[in-house]
Amino acid sequence: MVGINARRFFGLIARLVLASVFISAALPKLKDPVAFAAAIDAYRTISGSWAMAAATVLPWLELIIAVGLLTPWLRRASAWIMALLLGLFIALHLSAWARGLNIDCGCFGESGSSPDYHWLILRNLALLLATVFILRIAQRNKNAPESTL
């Protein structure tokens, strides 16, 4: 019983932290998708219209899955998408680091500062672990009544 309550408590904390990170990442990018497209371009993986399309869609996806994570109805799908996005971000940072690119992360809108790749990758790994934890709890609760905030 104590174990279940602790799991629910840490699950709630994890969801709140992830939701707040993704919402604060999404909002500045929603306001200035052109700047975000420039940041995406700097990764030298997609460019031009594709970068602009990604810059238009991705912040909305981040916002919606952040809110979805806090609801019982969209929690599992949101957590899955979040895990995939975090995995993608880690791969992109590793790629940029390996190629010696000096990028603006673009994670929370344009910062203009040089990236600290260690910090970026470790942070995203920590967030990914939190997402995996939430997915495991969701899997255990699949047949149980939905937990509420």
Add this chain to the structure above:
Amino acid sequence: MFREFLIIALLTALGAAYSLVSGLAPLPWAEPELEAGEIRLIDARVLDVIWVDARSESEFADGHAPDALFYDQADPAGSMADILEQWLQEPRLIVVYCTDEGCGTSKKIAEELRVNLPDAEIYSLKGGWSAWLE
């Protein structure tokens, strides 16, 4: 869970549509054609460029691109020397801009720069200073 993914996809599409309709993001089919020697702001901003401001001195004082060099049309030789000095210190892309889309000064100055700096990569900014303000 498929229904959950579908709901998220629909909400995301609605949000993206809102960004396009409200003008936050440019419509893909509205993207203007680039002429030869032009560069878009979105491309120039990710690069380490030498910005050259071809507007008036008062417009330059009101605001300009980061570390932009002012091109004084009353002193073209002096302005050219400044640009050359910057470029020789660290050769990189040179982007000239004037007021807006209709302004031809930046193209003219870019042409002059290409004659004087044949080894440099020189562009005029599509949309000019107006592109910065958008």
